[in-house]
Amino acid sequence: xxxxxxxxxxxxxxxxxxxxxxxxxxxxxxxxxxxxxxxxxxxxxxxxxxxxxxxxxxxxxxxxxxxxxxxxxxxxxxxxxxxxxxxxxxxxxxxxxxxxxxxxxxxxxxxxxxxxxxxxxxxxxxxxxxxxxxxxxxxxxxxxxxxxxxxxxxxxxxxxxxxxxxxxxxxxxxxxxxxxxxxxxxxxxxxxxxxxxxxxxxxxxxxxxxx
Numbered sequence: 001x002x003x004x005x006x007x008x009x010x011x012x013x014x015x016x017x018x019x020x021x022x023x024x025x026x027x028x029x030x031x032x033x034x035x036x037x038x039x040x041x042x043x044x045x046x047x048x049x050x051x052x053x054x055x056x057x058x059x060x061x062x063x064x065x066x067x068x069x070x071x072x073x074x075x076x077x078x079x080x081x082x083x084x085x086x087x088x089x090x091x092x093x094x095x096x097x098x099x100x101x102x103x104x105x106x107x108x109x110x111x112x113x114x115x116x117x118x119x120x121x122x123x124x125x126x127x128x129x130x131x132x133x134x135x136x137x138x139x140x141x142x143x144x145x146x147x148x149x150x151x152x153x154x155x156x157x158x159x160x161x162x163x164x165x166x167x168x169x170x171x172x173x174x175x176x177x178x179x180x181x182x183x184x185x186x187x188x189x190x191x192x193x194x195x196x197x198x199x200x201x202x203x204x205x206x207x208x209x210x211x
Contacts, residue, residue: 024060025203027051028084029067030076030116031094031130034165036067037188039177044185049192050092050199059203064088072098073112080116084125089206091120092199094130094165096149103138106145113149117157126206128199129154130165162198166191 029035029047037045047065054061066083068075073095076083084091093116099109113129120127131150134143154161166183168190169175175187183191 022060024062025090025206026062026064026085026088027090027092028064028088029092029094030080030083031067031092032071032076032098033067033069033182034097035092035094036065036069038069038182039179040182040185040188044188046094046188046191049188050196053192053196054199054203057200059200067094070098071095072102072104073109073116074099077112077115080119084120084123088123088125090126090128090202092128092130093117093120094132096132096146097165100132100134100138100146103142106142106149109146110149110153113153114156117153117159121157121159126202127157127159128202129159129161130195131161131163132166133164133170160198160202162195165195168194 029050031046035046037048042048045065045067047063047067051061051063064085068079071079076093076095093113095113095116096109099106117127117129129150131147134146136143138146150161150163153159164170169183169187172187173180175184175190176182177184
């Protein structure tokens, strides 16, 4: 009788553990105005919309919007430690657009992003690198050097790459604000829809590694 009671107790405990909700994944979007939600209501910013899209698929996320308007890759490196708190599992790295707009030497951008990824990997934080494309006004030579930064770093560090953060939105007047650079709320939703499979794949591989 005692053994039966004990077994029932163990089964109940096991079922309770199985039923326990999964702990939310702590994710940080380290970026500039494109991800911060410049010109939009707080609820329309990329991190918020991405969190909702993930939760709609049953993936619980504790999301931090660490986007700073006007920030460069070097600025992101300087604030990395306090922008990405302990316990973070994933960082979506979206920096470099302001570097390109200012004509920053691609070597400077490459070094800053490389340092960021190096530091995050040292903290055992998974990184999704979001690519950016240089505007045409600095010429083809500059664009070639700048645009190569992202695939090069993704390959060198073995991190997933989303080739162009504004894919499907850039240069579409209907999906951008009056400045022609920052997505509207509809534009953000398209960015989220397009990047979602890449984010899901990263979270799936992370879950498999840590499971």
